[in-house]
Amino acid sequence: MGSGVGRAEGEEGAAAGSSQEDADLRSASDRPEDSPDVRPASGGADVRPAQEAAEVRQFWERLGLPGLVDVHTHFMPERVLRKVWEYFDAVGPLTGLEWPITYRGEEEERTAVLRQFGVRAFTAMLYPHKPGMAEWLNDWAVDFARRTLDCLHTATLFPEPGVAAYVRRAVDEGARVFKAHVQVGAYDPADELLDRAWGLLAEAGIPVVIHCGSGPAPGKHTGPEPVRRVLARHPRLRLVVAHMGLPEYEDFLDLAERYGEVRLDTTMAFTDFGERLAPFPRRALPRLDALGDRILLGSDFPNIPYAYVHQLHALERLGLGEDWLRAVCYGNGARLFEL
Numbered sequence: 001m002g003s004g005v006g007r008a009e010g011e012e013g014a015a016a017g018s019s020q021e022d023a024d025l026r027s028a029s030d031r032p033e034d035s036p037d038v039r040p041a042s043g044g045a046d047v048r049p050a051q052e053a054a055e056v057r058q059f060w061e062r063l064g065l066p067g068l069v070d071v072h073t074h075f076m077p078e079r080v081l082r083k084v085w086e087y088f089d090a091v092g093p094l095t096g097l098e099w100p101i102t103y104r105g106e107e108e109e110r111t112a113v114l115r116q117f118g119v120r121a122f123t124a125m126l127y128p129h130k131p132g133m134a135e136w137l138n139d140w141a142v143d144f145a146r147r148t149l150d151c152l153h154t155a156t157l158f159p160e161p162g163v164a165a166y167v168r169r170a171v172d173e174g175a176r177v178f179k180a181h182v183q184v185g186a187y188d189p190a191d192e193l194l195d196r197a198w199g200l201l202a203e204a205g206i207p208v209v210i211h212c213g214s215g216p217a218p219g220k221h222t223g224p225e226p227v228r229r230v231l232a233r234h235p236r237l238r239l240v241v242a243h244m245g246l247p248e249y250e251d252f253l254d255l256a257e258r259y260g261e262v263r264l265d266t267t268m269a270f271t272d273f274g275e276r277l278a279p280f281p282r283r284a285l286p287r288l289d290a291l292g293d294r295i296l297l298g299s300d301f302p303n304i305p306y307a308y309v310h311q312l313h314a315l316e317r318l319g320l321g322e323d324w325l326r327a328v329c330y331g332n333g334a335r336l337f338e339l
């Protein structure tokens with residue numbers, strides 16, 4: 001979910017403090033000496049690496065899919081990610097829930113895990129919490145996408161002077177998806193400063209994964225209302241509402257029903273963890289079914305307090321059938337990103 005970056009100071013130039021070193025030491029000492037494969041040590045759910053990869057692959061093989069498309073995974077500059085992990089380690093003050101990170105490891109280990117799972121395409125969801133940071137994150141993301149060919153080149157933005165120009169530059173450099181985090185960024189997505197950037201992204205047809213729901217913690221500008229104002233001005237904008245809009249599920253389903261380019265990602269929704277935070281209303285299941293061509297698999301890997309396969313099983317137990325699962329776990333993403 002990434003709420004922690006609101007406290008992060010990992011941008012360029014920030015000195016790594018002793019807490020940073022502690023975090024590094026902790027993750028190193030967590031790693032079992034005899035770890036049989038590349039799977040990083042489990043800091044969260046008790047999962048067995050090889051067994052989990054087999055379970056994930058069985059899931060999509062059984063559906064006859066070539067793999068998975070996951071629109072919501074986090075890769076970011078190492079120092080920023082460590083800060084996010086430190087935050088979750090401190091027992092998410094925002095949620096009051098323990099949030100042990102399950103997939104803690106070096107960047108190559110984390111990409112290797114996704115490949116073992118058969119994730120054909122994933123993203124590098126990254127986001128600034130203050131002005132002057134987005135462009136630096138975008139530069140990092142260009143490099144990450146170049147060295148990680150199965151990552152959909154991701155960029156981000158913030159309401160600040162010059163945002164339209166750097167969004168244009170990111171698009172010209174090949175960005176295929178954007179991330180906006182309304183709670184961490186603490187901005188109004190309908191801020192006039194973003195207007196040209198939204199217009200440009202709508203015109204280019206580039207999806208924007210937007211964390212705009214009020215879960216796990218509300219922000220000044222979270223909830224459906226600001227997004228409604230953005231869409232009123234940019235009805236063709238391809239917003240992908242993260243976490244199914246948790247907890248305002250039905251309000252965001254309303255928006256998806258009204259605007260044909262609005263999509264939702266499943267990240268954390270329907271899992272045991274997500275259901276404890278905000279149960280999805282059973283009465284809305286038929287609407288999920290009807291929107292089956294605009295719901296996209298998202299996982300929040302690696303920042304999840306449970307095994308990756310649980311997200312898949314959580315989708316399956318909705319009982320919406322195999323065609324729905326095939327569309328959500330692969331087809332919709334493949335079509336959207338022309339894979």
Ligand SMILES: [Zn+2]
Pocket residue numbers: 001002072074125267300
């Ligand atoms: Zn996230």
